[in-house]
Amino acid sequence: MIKINVVRDKNNNIQKFTVKGHADFSEPGSDIVCAAISTLAYTAVGAMKNMVRIDDYIEKDGYMECTVPQNISDEKRKVANIILETIVLGFKQIEFSYRKYVSVLDKEV
Incomplete structure (x- = not known):
């Protein structure tokens, strides 16, 4: 199962998201859930890097973490929020259709 954790601050801004695990929906190379x-x-x-100039992520086999620095400008924060809220919506839509393979935890800390 792919487990996605979304961490928000007290203002509901996304601080980071992590994606870990494998869907095991199908064989590697043809797993549409993993691909999505x-x-x-x-x-x-990519959008954070190109549009907000934030390149703070970790990627390994079966794991990705993307973090938004706390000391960014309000303008960059607005753009980052749009990007990340859109991505989280996509994660949740996939979870809705493939609950057995994807879990999204969206929490405030």
């Missing part, structure tokens, strides 16, 4: 989650995660990282 991976596409969203890499899109988030």
